[in-house]
Amino acid sequence: MTTLPDEVLKDHLRHYAAFAEADRTRILAAVIKNYGRSVDHSDLDRDTQWRAAVQDLTTSPLTADLVESTARLLSNRATGPRPKFRPQSLLADIGAAVQQLPLSAEHQLGLALDMHEQGFAPVLTYAFNQWVTAGVEAKTVGRCLAELTVMGLYRLAEAHEATTDAALFGSGSAADVIRTGSRVRKHPRNYAAREVLLPLEFANYRLLAQTRLHDRIPANADFQPTTKTLYHDYVPGRDGVAILKSGFLPNRQQRIDLRRLHSALLRELLEYGLVLDLHPGNFVWDDHGDRWVLVDIGPIPVIGSDEYFIEDFSAYYTNTWLNRLTRERVEPIRSIDYSIEFPLDATAKSWPGAW
Ligand SMILES: Nc1ncnc2c1ncn2[C@@H]1O[C@H](COP(=O)(O)OP(=O)(O)O)[C@@H](O)[C@H]1O
Numbered sequence: 074m075t076t077l078p079d080e081v082l083k084d085h086l087r088h089y090a091a092f093a094e095a096d097r098t099r100i101l102a103a104v105i106k107n108y109g110r111s112v113d114h115s116d117l118d119r120d121t122q123w124r125a126a127v128q129d130l131t132t133s134p135l136t137a138d139l140v141e142s143t144a145r146l147l148s149n150r151a152t153g154p155r156p157k158f159r160p161q162s163l164l165a166d167i168g169a170a171v172q173q174l175p176l177s178a179e180h181q182l183g184l185a186l187d188m189h190e191q192g193f194a195p196v197l198t199y200a201f202n203q204w205v206t207a208g209v210e211a212k213t214v215g216r217c218l219a220e221l222t223v224m225g226l227y228r229l230a231e232a233h234e235a236t237t238d239a240a241l242f243g244s245g246s247a248a249d250v251i252r253t254g255s256r257v258r259k260h261p262r263n264y265a266a267r268e269v270l271l272p273l274e275f276a277n278y279r280l281l282a283q284t285r286l287h288d289r290i291p292a293n294a295d296f297q298p299t300t301k302t303l304y305h306d307y308v309p310g311r312d313g314v315a316i317l318k319s320g321f322l323p324n325r326q327q328r329i330d331l332r333r334l335h336s337a338l339l340r341e342l343l344e345y346g347l348v349l350d351l352h353p354g355n356f357v358w359d360d361h362g363d364r365w366v367l368v369d370i371g372p373i374p375v376i377g378s379d380e381y382f383i384e385d386f387s388a389y390y391t392n393t394w395l396n397r398l399t400r401e402r403v404e405p406i407r408s409i410d411y412s413i414e415f416p417l418d419a420t421a422k423s424w425p426g427a428w
């Protein structure tokens with residue numbers, strides 16, 4: 074398994090207290106904004122209140138005071154004892170706290186505020202346009218939500234804008250992806266990429282390079298531990314999204330090869346417990362090798378991963394490839410809305426760079 078062990082996940086959640094105030098503020102603001110997305114427009118009073126609050130966060134300078142008081146106002150927490158998060162059983166405590174509350178923006182935001190105030194990263198239970206607290210065991214629920222926070226919300230911590238380097242290509246959502254000759258490097262742009270996503274992507278390389286998928290991932294991967302930069306060989310060709318955008322559908326040879334790769338991927342990923350982002354932008358059609366190469370083997374959270382693990386190839390192909398461009402249009406924000414203070418930055422778009 075190259076997923077995060079419980080202890081590491083807990084350390085990351087506790088590390089929240091060490092972030093700069095501006096980062097914690099931005100994360101809490103994103104949590105408010107995303108809960109606002111769950112409020113039904115036909116619920117007029119609530120909808121107006123949430124819209125006004127979110128509008129305020131988007132137009133005024135984000136200060137800790139503004140964001141915390143907004144969260145307090147919207148969540149309207151009951152007075153009385155706050156939930157306790159014990160370091161030893163942090164994940165189970167989070168899951169239990171979530172399970173005890175109704176799935177409403179107000180209640181769930183109240184919990185996020187409790188966590189924030191106690192120095193733990195908040196969890197977000199509304200993402201992918203739905204409530205994402207499915208699960209029976211408290212610890213499993215807590216684990217999945219914690220993973221969504223450190224792989225998702227932590228993109229807002231220690232973040233810098235995308236480089237304007239001319240060699241920048243692709244549309245990385247967490248890393249700058251830069252090509253130099255026959256090599257590509259992924260350079261982290263925030264805490265999530267630096268401490269979680271790129272180290273795990275390299276771990277995935279070491280694992281998959283030993284399997285039958287070794288020639289379906291870029292060759293010669295390397296990782297620079299001080300800068301946390303990932304390197305691999307450039308694969309000459311176009312990725313699946315570029316092909317779809319050019320107005321063409323994958324040809325017969327490409328479809329046959331994709332079917333073969335899809336079935337091999339499902340088998341290996343299940344065997345090793347990996348959760349990868351199998352969206353068309355991550356597959357490059359290798360013009361020399363006449364086959365698909367999965368150029369992005371970075372992990373994604375279990376929450377929201379179901380569409381990539383559709384066992385039936387036709388269903389996967391229709392849903393994830395053929396319907397891709399239409400779905401991007403009707404549902405511009407898919408996973409989490411990150412557009413807090415970086416309105417023009419790539420982090421604002423959760424679709425193109427993938428997840
Ligand atoms: N080794 C490679 N060869 C060819 N293209 C690549 C390679 N690595 C990345 N790309 C291109 O850059 C894009 C972004 O890289 P990716 O690793 O998917 O970043 P992210 O993790 O941010 O999604 C890909 O969708 C692909 O088009």
Ligand SMILES: [Mg+2]
Nearest residue numbers: 355369426427
């Ligand atoms: Mg990608």
